[in-house]
Every structure is written in C-alpha cells, then in structure tokens.
Amino acid sequence: MGAPESNGELVRFSVAVPDDMLNDFDALITRRGEARNRSEAIRDLMRAALVRDRARTPTAQVIGSLTMIYDHHVADLARRLGDIQHEYTDEIVSTMHVHLDHHNCLEILAVKGTGARVYELADKLLGMRGVHHGELTCAATDASLDMHA
Numbered sequence: 001m002g003a004p005e006s007n008g009e010l011v012r013f014s015v016a017v018p019d020d021m022l023n024d025f026d027a028l029i030t031r032r033g034e035a036r037n038r039s040e041a042i043r044d045l046m047r048a049a050l051v052r053d054r055a056r057t058p059t060a061q062v063i064g065s066l067t068m069i070y071d072h073h074v075a076d077l078a079r080r081l082g083d084i085q086h087e088y089t090d091e092i093v094s095t096m097h098v099h100l101d102h103h104n105c106l107e108i109l110a111v112k113g114t115g116a117r118v119y120e121l122a123d124k125l126l127g128m129r130g131v132h133h134g135e136l137t138c139a140a141t142d143a144s145l146d147m148h149a
Ligand code: NI
Pocket: 072, 097, 098, 099, 100, 104, 105, 106
C-alpha cells in the first residue's frame, strides 16, 4: 500500500531547526511509529504538502473525502445539499450519512475527479448556511498515485 516512491535519486540536504522542535519531532515519529526514521518522516511531510499543492491544480485528478456536519432542521438544507450532490455524480463515488443526534447529521463523501470540479463541489456544500465543521481532505493526486488518467 501507499504511494510509490519517485524514481529520483535520493539527495541529502541539511536543514537547521531549533533543537526542541527536533526533539519533539523525533518523539512524534517514535510515538506514531509510521515512519522508520527522520528522513522517511520528512519525506512523508513533503509528499503531503506536494499533494495538497497539486490538488489545487484545476486539471489534476484528486482523490479524497469531504466531511460535513449539518443541522437538518435548517429549512430545506438537506434537500438543497442533495440537489447539489446530484450535479456531481461523476465526482461523488460514495456517501455515508450518520444521524448523530436530534439535530445533527454527519455526511462523508468519497470524491474523485478533477481539482476544479472537486473544489467547486466542496465550496458549494461547505458554503451553505447550517453546514458546520466542513472539510475537504485530498488524500492523493494522479501524480502521487502514479495514475495515468
Ligand atoms: Ni441525518
């Protein structure tokens, strides 16, 4: 699993950081146990930053999830959110709806498509009055997955 590494040669470079930051970072790496060492941890951070940046490219293929919590008592909101989603059937791969409590619904959308369409969808949904805690997370792009779309 995971994005393939680039074929590029590994290059060493030095970075100056405050010692307490480095200590905290090393502790974080150890605690999370995902990266085998500092280099791998920093590569992961750089890759994530590059994915975020590339996802902003309108023509990039992005894969991610859109999470939102909303109050379904807000007039007509659930229907309007549904209407918007029906305009993006190519981009919305799957949805999950959870009735959290008397007022609140949690909705999670798996999305896949061009950055332009996916961000447009996110802006429309998350901009609606009554939608709280909305977030679009772009997990990967065609480049980071080495897809040939
Ligand atoms: Ni609900």
